[in-house]
Amino acid sequence: MITVHHLNNSRSQRVLWLLEELELPYEIVKYERDRETMLAPASLRAIHPLGKSPVITDGEATLAESGAILEYLVETYGKGGIAPGPGTPEHRRYRYFMHYAEGSLMPFLVMKLVFQKVKTDTPFLIRPVAKRIAGLVSRRFLDPNISAHLAFLADHLAKHTWFAGDAFTAADIQMSFAVQGAIARAAGEISPRLTEWLARIQARPAYRRAIERGGELRVLT
Helix, strand or coil: CEEEEEECCCCHHHHHHHHHHCCCCEEEEEECCCCCCCCCCHHHHHCCCCCCCCEEEECCEEEECHHHHHHHHHHHHCCCCCCCCCCCHHHHHHHHHHHHHHHHHHHHHHHHHHHHHHHHHCCHHHHHHHHHHHHHHHHHHHHHHHHHHHHHHHHHHHHCCCCCCCCCCHHHHHHHHHHHHHHHHCCCCCCHHHHHHHHHHHCCHHHHHHHHHHCCCCCCC
16 A cells, blocks of 8 residues: 655645545545644654655655656556656657756745744844845846746746646646645746646546645645
């Protein structure tokens, strides 16, 4: 039996969603973020030394990192359609977006969240300076990069129904958390292509079942 160590409002929602798409039985062990720090509880370190989510156990295997978990599940239990055939243009796009989500887009979103915290959580006496520095970093570096990524994704979805091509795949699952984060933290207008894609994934029955089991996903801003 697969066990998902699931942290609320986290990337592990994607793991639940893929398991629902594959119609695999699984158990959930739920963890709650600290209300003040929004960090994962120390109890997760008993499962993986870094104490991060998602983590799954499957028999004797323990896997961390959402992309690695999704790839393992697809390779081990995947059914036709959840990943394109090897050697095809669709598979090249699939592989790219499986790694792009965390490797290219999420670092900017994490930095945006950190600098938002700098504005509000620094000591009172230095807060005005911290706000100016954080605002400058956001305006000159983070916001332009996030906008560039959103434009890139919108342009891609103008040519393809889904991220790998004309069929829904695990790449769309992997991209979901990053796209939701980018939309939540964007400084400008969001392309209708991205919001339409988001509406389509959220309407999938497996997505809704994952939300019912794991809890509503609220992206931190």
